Amino acid sequence: MFLDIVEINLKSGNGGDGAVAWRREKFEPSGGPAGGDGGNGGSIILVADRNVQTLMDFKFKRHYKANNGENGRNKKQYGRKAEDLYLKVPIGTLVREKNSKKLIFDLNHDGQEFIVAKGGKGGRGNAKFTSSTRQAPRFAEPGEKGQEIDVILEVKLIADVGFVGLPNVGKSSLLSILSDAKPKIANYHFTTLTPNLGVVKIDVDNTYVIADIPGLIGGASEGIGLGHEFLRHAERNRLLAHVVDMAGSEGRDPIEDFEIIMDEMAKYDDKLGDKQMVVVANKMDIEPAKENLVKFKEKYGDYQIVETSAATLEGVDNLKFALYEKLKTIEKTYESLDEKDFLDLTEFFVKDKTIEVYKENEVFMVSGYPVEELVRRTNFEDYESIMFFEKTLETMGVMDRVRDLGVGDGDIVDICGFEMEYLE
Secondary structure, eight states: OOOOEEEEEEEOOOOOOOOOOBOOBTTBTTOOBOOOOOOOOOOEEEEEOTTOOSSGGGSSOOEEEOOOOOOOOSTTOOOOOOOOEEEEEOTTEEEEETTTOOEEEEEOSTTOEEEEEOOOOOOOOGGGGOOSSOSSOOOOOOOOOOOEEEEEEEEOOEEEEEEEOSTTSSHHHHHHHHSSOOOOOOSSTTOOSSOEEEEEESSSSOEEEEEEOOOOOTTGGGTOTTHHHHHGGGTEEEEEEEEEETTOTTSOOHHHHHHHHHHHHHHHOHHHHTSOEEEEEEOTTSTTHHHHHHHHHHHHTTSEEEEOOTTTOTTHHHHHHHHHHHHTTSOOOOOOOOGGGSOOHHHHHOOOOOOEEEEETTEEEEESHHHHHHHHTOOTTSHHHHHHHHHHHHHTTHHHHHHHTTOOTTOEEEETTEEEEOOO
16 A cells, blocks of 8 residues: 555653762762763654655554653763654655645655754753852753654655556556556556556666556646646656557547646646656557557657557567666756755744743733743752742843832742742
8 A cells, every 4th residue: 555645743852851969979978969961852853765665654653752861860970862763754755844734854865864853952960050159059950841743744756757647548557567566457447546666677787666656637737536646746757658548448539638648747837747758659459549649649759659558568578678768868866845945943943932021910920931941940949949040030131120010029920830029
């Protein structure tokens, strides 16, 4: 089964907490602070892997969480950094932020990595809080929280050759003959609802990949049927092989069939309509294929046309080598999407740094992410930690703003849920 789009939740690991610890040496019974820093949390990293063709691994598991970093230890020992979590995806996977649908990254070559959720930084141990006036800090810093994001993974299939054409023209049959693919084949429209991949072997050292793009219909570029789902798979093929039922075995005109698909591709994306292409005149064993081919060549003779019959295997070897020779003339380049349009995750994860200071029912209120973090990192059971908390509020300019509102001796100041009595 080919699964080409999934929604998953990713959460990186929290940083470990810094430790509060003391040296215990024979001649220094009340030695100085020795608490080590916490380890960083694990990040979640997406990796493009040529051996992965679909997103099936994400079908039944939609939530992924990296491990937390270890807490710091005595003797200034750092906690262990958590291992990063690597998730393998097919080459050609687009990563989008779920809510905005904005593109975050385009994994377009084998081995390419992208950190989609960075692990939280480990907190500092009490050994890091010494100063000329604070020789024995009895507090440490908790680890930073990990990042969480919901993303959409979308595979835009990358293959050397993409078979396109109306339903039931023989694309799946040709794919199964040319390659090691085993697609389901039946005589009705929309047999193939997902792309099939096959590897065509020329010799020991030379192969190429064919993608059977599901059958298109008129109006596909406007989303009729599963048009958009099908057309986007044709975007990342080096060469298109347009399979035409030259016999008109279903009562259709081969020229009209050809023009329908060409028109839909051009409407969907101009670049798609301009791709290099080989026309595969299939079902040549059925009358009036030869007569129709003459008419087709009169109008579209500029294209390279290869005659085949999936039923009798006539011309299939010619097609195999014709596609290979054509591919040798097309450079193996990959047109990446414009990075200036990517969503900047650094900005996405940045919290609002606005600090609100106002008076409500005789209580002076302070709120905002920076002070929330300060409260979270403060040990209110430790006097020195509280002093550090108050000094930081002064440094941030919070207390000056509170004084500007007329706070007086004995008034209550609520800082993100922590209430303190103001003293002149």
